[in-house]
Amino acid sequence: MSAPVTWPLPAAVDLATLGPLAASISLGAGQSTGIHPVPGHDGWLVKLYHKPADTDAATCLDWLIALPATMPPADRDLVAAAMSWPVAAVVDGGKTIGCILPQAPAKFRATRPPDDTERYLEIDWLARPAASFTRRGLAPPTYRERLRVGHDLVAVCALLGRYGLVYSDWSYSNAFYSTTDHSAYVIDVDGCGRHRMTNIFQPNWEDPHTPRSSPADITTDRYRVALLVARLLTGERAVVHVLHALGDLSDPALTEILRDSLLATTPAQRPAAATLLAVLDGRPYLRMPVDRMPLPPRPAVAAVPTQPVHATAATSPARPGKPATPVRPTADHSGRWAAAVVVALLALIVMAILLAAN
Amino acid sequence: MTDGMHHMRQKCLPTYLVIDVSTSMSQHEQVLNQTLKKLHSTLANSPRVSEFAHMSIIAFSTQPWVVIEMTDMEYVPGMPEVACDGMTNYGAAFDLVRDRIDIDLPALTAQGKAVLRPIMFFLTDGAPTDADWESAFRSLVDKGRRRRPHVVTYGFGAAPEEVLGRIATKAAFVADGSSGQDEALSTALHSMLNSLVASAQADELLIPAQATGYKSVPLEYLD
Numbered sequence: 001m002s003a004p005v006t007w008p009l010p011a012a013v014d015l016a017t018l019g020p021l022a023a024s025i026s027l028g029a030g031q032s033t034g035i036h037p038v039p040g041h042d043g044w045l046v047k048l049y050h051k052p053a054d055t056d057a058a059t060c061l062d063w064l065i066a067l068p069a070t071m072p073p074a075d076r077d078l079v080a081a082a083m084s085w086p087v088a089a090v091v092d093g094g095k096t097i098g099c100i101l102p103q104a105p106a107k108f109r110a111t112r113p114p115d116d117t118e119r120y121l122e123i124d125w126l127a128r129p130a131a132s133f134t135r136r137g138l139a140p141p142t143y144r145e146r147l148r149v150g151h152d153l154v155a156v157c158a159l160l161g162r163y164g165l166v167y168s169d170w171s172y173s174n175a176f177y178s179t180t181d182h183s184a185y186v187i188d189v190d191g192c193g194r195h196r197m198t199n200i201f202q203p204n205w206e207d208p209h210t211p212r213s214s215p216a217d218i219t220t221d222r223y224r225v226a227l228l229v230a231r232l233l234t235g236e237r238a239v240v241h242v243l244h245a246l247g248d249l250s251d252p253a254l255t256e257i258l259r260d261s262l263l264a265t266t267p268a269q270r271p272a273a274a275t276l277l278a279v280l281d282g283r284p285y286l287r288m289p290v291d292r293m294p295l296p297p298r299p300a301v302a303a304v305p306t307q308p309v310h311a312t313a314a315t316s317p318a319r320p321g322k323p324a325t326p327v328r329p330t331a332d333h334s335g336r337w338a339a340a341v342v343v344a345l346l347a348l349i350v351m352a353i354l355l356a357a358n
Numbered sequence: 359m360t361d362g363m364h365h366m367r368q369k370c371l372p373t374y375l376v377i378d379v380s381t382s383m384s385q386h387e388q389v390l391n392q393t394l395k396k397l398h399s400t401l402a403n404s405p406r407v408s409e410f411a412h413m414s415i416i417a418f419s420t421q422p423w424v425v426i427e428m429t430d431m432e433y434v435p436g437m438p439e440v441a442c443d444g445m446t447n448y449g450a451a452f453d454l455v456r457d458r459i460d461i462d463l464p465a466l467t468a469q470g471k472a473v474l475r476p477i478m479f480f481l482t483d484g485a486p487t488d489a490d491w492e493s494a495f496r497s498l499v500d501k502g503r504r505r506r507p508h509v510v511t512y513g514f515g516a517a518p519e520e521v522l523g524r525i526a527t528k529a530a531f532v533a534d535g536s537s538g539q540d541e542a543l544s545t546a547l548h549s550m551l552n553s554l555v556a557s558a559q560a561d562e563l564l565i566p567a568q569a570t571g572y573k574s575v576p577l578e579y580l581d
Contacts, residue, residue: 112403124406132405132432172406203410208365237409239366240470296366299470 007044007087007100011065015092021046038100044087045101047190052095060194061089061099067163075159082156082183086190099190108176108185113137121179123149123228124172129235143233143250145182150229151280152184157225157273161218165192168216169200170224204237209267219267226261226276240296253279256287263292367472371557372428372462373413374455374507375550378482380419382515383442386483389540393547394437400551401431408432411554412466414458418451419444428462446484448525449491452498459505476507477563479550480525481543483515492524499527510553510565512546512572523575529565530575537571545571 009017024034025045038044053061065086068079079085090098104120111118112125113136126149130140153175160167169188176185191197196215199207207223210216231237233254234245243262246255257271257279264270269290278285375397383390394415401408414428417440426434459476466473499506511522514533522530531549533542549569556564 124404128405135435202406203369204406206365237405238368238470243366299468301465301468301470 008041009088009100011062011087012089012091013100015090015097018046018090032098035101037103043103045103046090046098047101048090048098049096052092052097058089058096060192061086061096061190063194064165064190064192065089065099075162078155078159082152082185083189084185084187101187101190104176104185104187107178107180107183110179120176122173123153123175123177123184123232126177127172127228127231127235127237132235141179141182146232146235147280148182149177149184150232151277153186153225153232154229154273154277154280156184156186157221158277160192161221161273164195164218166195166197166216166218167192167221168197168224170221170228171202171205172228175228204239207267217267219270222261222270222273222276223267225273226258226270229276230258230262240298243295244298251279257285259292259295260287260290263290263295265291265293367470369410369474370466370471371411371474371554371563372459372466372476373411373554374416374458374476374478375413376416376418376422376451376455376478376480377440378419378446378484379417379440379442380444380446380484380487381442382446382484386540386543387440387442389543390442391437391439393544394440397547397551398431398434398437401554402434404555405430405432407555411557414462416451416454416458418447418454420447422447422451422454424454424458428458428466445487446482447488447491448482448486449488449494452491452494455507456494456498459507463505474563476505477528478507478509480509480511481546482511482513482517482522483543485516485518485521495525508563510550511575512549512569513575514542514546519575526575528563531569531572532575533572542571545569 019039021036021039024036026032026035033048033050036046036048038046052058065088068076068085071079084101084104086099086101088100089096090100108120109118110121112121126141126146133140153170157167157170167186167189169191174186174188176187177183178185191200193215196217199210199212199214199216199220201212205224205227206212207216207220209223210220227239227242230242230246233249234242236242236245239262243259246258249255257276261270261276269288271288271290275285275287377390379390401411401413408431412428413426413431415425416422417425419442421444425438425440455478463473463476497503499509507527509525509527511526511530513519513522513531517532519530519532522532531546537545546569549572553565
């Protein structure tokens with residue numbers, strides 16, 4: 001169910017007026033305890049925070065809610081199409097305890113193995129090599145399809161940058177994609193900060209120039225969205241492998257702008273999302289000089305198995321008559337077997353000769 | 359790779375799931391297999407978790423054996439069925455985990471990963487049947503060993519609370535009897551899975567403070 005164009009209630013609603021909430025559609029994670037459908041308002045969700053927002057966060061949320069009304073139509077259209085942007089604060093006892101968000105459109109849902117239940121498709125599903133899809137009996141996305149999803153993500157990042165908003169939480173789980181039109185949808189926009197915000201850490205998304213204790217800013221977003229797009233385009237996930245795989249892209253300008261973003265020795269030199277968007281659009285852009293770290297060497301050993309990993313027979317080695325996997329590395333007995341076979345063959349030959357002689 | 363490029367190494371939490379498959383577990387065999395399948399399905403379809411928490415599954419009874427070698431579960435096509443039989447020999451299982459850690463961790467490092475201290479989730483429904491298990495355990499978690507694992511234990515059935523508390527280095531849970539044993543087993547594996555998901559999101563090892571149907575056991579430190 002997609003949200004109607006306009007939220008029908010005021011920009012601040014009391015929790016009590018929403019009525020009893022249905023069960024959460026999402027496990028409580030990050031800053032929320034859960035996300036619930038709004039009773040009587042299909043397509044809208046209530047996100048409840050772990051703790052009431054402090055004054056700064058509540059003020060920022062109110063500002064975010066009011067912002068789209070001041071945007072030019074093109075930006076408003078992008079907000080509606082590609083972002084779960086907050087439309088109202090939820091208050092209780094005078095404190096902001098959550099917000100109202102539009103539910104992502106149904107086109108971002110699809111069934112996936114092994115259980116074939118319909119669910120929102122996280123970008124996590126797309127940032128994989130083609131082999132990962134074929135192993136599951138799915139058609140792998142084409143490069144062009146990956147490119148279109150990446151384009152939407154960069155467009156969102158560029159829009160946020162235009163309004164001085166920092167998202168910080170670019171990762172595999174905070175955006176959905178559509179297998180029908182290859183568009184993307186970014187969630188949790190209510191967590192954005194103005195100019196800087198908490199540096200949200202997830203493994204393998206660390207900005208090398210933003211220590212964990214330091215706030216994230218627009219340059220952190222530039223790094224993380226570039227990394228996300230690079231992972232989408234290459235299907236690789238380890239940064240080292242991503243950096244090398246970028247060299248295989250058919251568009252050298254895209255390779256270079258993404259490597260500029262990921263390898264810049266100074267965060268301020270990272271190309272703006274608007275520049276990356278221009279490259280993706282094939283529009284003219286200005287490439288500023290960037291001092292890069294050297295491209296690190298590829299690890300000698302492949303990061304992932306080249307063949308599926310098979311489990312051993314899950315039966316105790318002590319159980320008679322069942323195949324057992326050695327508990328510890330054991331000596332190779334193949335030589336002994338070969339010798340036994342040779343002896344047996346020789347014995348057969350001798351017997352045959354003896355029989356023939358008789 | 360220089361320190362400045364350390365962030366480029368993919369972080370990896372080697373996770374050992376060590377499961378008691380002795381005779382006493384036979385009554386839970388079906389639930390165990392169903393839950394393992396669900397565990398595999400969840401991990402295999404959540405790359406951000408499976409690439410962070412690489413997993414090896416080790417079963418033990420009279421002897422231990424490696425059911426699945428340390429890997430990203432995405433690359434394991436399916437989970438085998440576990441058959442329960444034999445004694446509950448903890449010691450050989452601890453020896454095998456120690457040996458596997460010495461094989462697996464260098465292999466992960468060679469793949470360019472930034473390897474965190476491994477964690478062992480130990481599930482049992484019974485007391486150890488081998489008398490000298492404790493020396494194997496001490497060797498596994500010896501503070502002089504750089505690769506010693508964190509240990510979290512889940513016990514149900516006849517698993518002795520006191521032993522679970524001695525084995526665990528991070529957290530020990532014992533079923534409180536509020537639910538059936540099958541449910542306790544399923545809950546333990548879900549608790550472990552939640553721990554891995556939370557750790558993957560938080561960039562650090564997060565052990566649940568509680569598990570539904572379990573009570574926490576005070577840890578007894580060896581030193």
